[in-house]
Amino acid sequence: MGAPETLLIRLDVRDNKSIVNAVDKVVKTFGKIDILINNAGVAVWKPLRKQTFTDIEDQVRTNLEGLIKMTRACLPYEAAVPF
Numbered sequence: 001m002g003a004p005e006t007l008l009i010r011l012d013v014r015d016n017k018s019i020v021n022a023v024d025k026v027v028k029t030f031g032k033i034d035i036l037i038n039n040a041g042v043a044v045w046k047p048l049r050k051q052t053f054t055d056i057e058d059q060v061r062t063n064l065e066g067l068i069k070m071t072r073a074c075l076p077y078e079a080a081v082p083f
Contacts, residue, residue: 007025007026007029007030009022009025009026010022013040013061013062013065013066013067013069013070014058014061014062014065014066016069019066019069019070019073020073023070023073023074023077026077027077032077032078033074033077033078036070036071036074038066038067038070038071040062040063040066040067040070041062041063042058042059042062042063043059044056044058044059
């Protein structure tokens with residue numbers, strides 16, 4: 001596609017193994033992680049009383065747990081921050 005420095009990785013932030021594998025691939029390719037943009041998010045567009053427990057779990061696992069786990073997985077590889 002004309003961008004040799006681009007790395008495409010399939011990642012499911014609800015899956016611990018997927019998180020670890022993705023971070024490992026990034027670090028093996030680039031040696032460090034300069035920035036993490038936690039941009040995964042899901043929403044169930046129906047009233048809460050009509051959401052199933054699975055609907056709620058999927059939202060929390062993606063929107064909160066995924067963000068926390070991705071951040072935690074990337075911390076050991078962060079670039080030096082001047083502050």
